[in-house]
Amino acid sequence: MRLYEERLGVPGTWFWVAALPGVMTFAVLLFAGPAIAVGAMVTVTALAGWGLHAYGGVGIVVTGSHLRAGAMRFPLASLGAAEMLDEEEAFLWRTRRADVRALMLLRSYVPTALRIEIDDPDCPAPYLYLSTRRPATLLAVLAFARA
Structure with a gap:
């Protein structure tokens, strides 16, 4: 039985920061074509967001023992x-x-x-x-x- 549970998630505003590597990737790869640049931007942004979510996924749980x-x-x-x-x-x-x-x-x-x-x-x-x-x-x- 869990007596206490807390997840130490990152603040929501940090996910806007996850978009910055995606925008930079888009700018660097734009010369290769817009489709490649957009695909890379979406991938990098998703990976950065997943990394932030994983970092904030740690928690504290107290059970009876x-x-x-x-x-x-x-x-x-x-x-x-x-x-x-x-x-x-x-x-x-x-x-x-x-x-x-x-x-x-x-x-x-x-x-x-x-x-x-x-x-x-x-x-x-x-x-x-x-x-x-x-x-x-x-x-x-x-x-x-x-x-």
């Missing part, structure tokens, strides 16, 4: 204290205060985050940094799931 963040999976018992990070604190923890051993699910377009200490002696990472749009909800769900 595990936390899954992207490809990482942790039993809830191995997680320690969690701290909500506002925009300023999140910036500091992903730049100056960051530990190179930390595990991060980082999306720069998501301003807030949650920092969770890892209490597993087998895991060398001191904490887990999760970009999330709803840090208060995620913190409450983790507290509920651990209780």
Whole structure:
């Protein structure tokens, strides 16, 4: 049973940026003919859009026994204290205060985050940094799931 689920999709305006490589491809290949240029533009734009969609397809899922963040999976018992990070604190923890051993699910377009200490002696990472749009909800769900 899933207690929490969040997909960290890219902002919609980023898909306009995906059109730029297509337009550049069109301009470069226009000398080869308009049909080839249009076909290449559509292909490159579709590939850039697919890449953005895949990049934003990562998510956070909390079940009754595990936390899954992207490809990482942790039993809830191995997680320690969690701290909500506002925009300023999140910036500091992903730049100056960051530990190179930390595990991060980082999306720069998501301003807030949650920092969770890892209490597993087998895991060398001191904490887990999760970009999330709803840090208060995620913190409450983790507290509920651990209780």
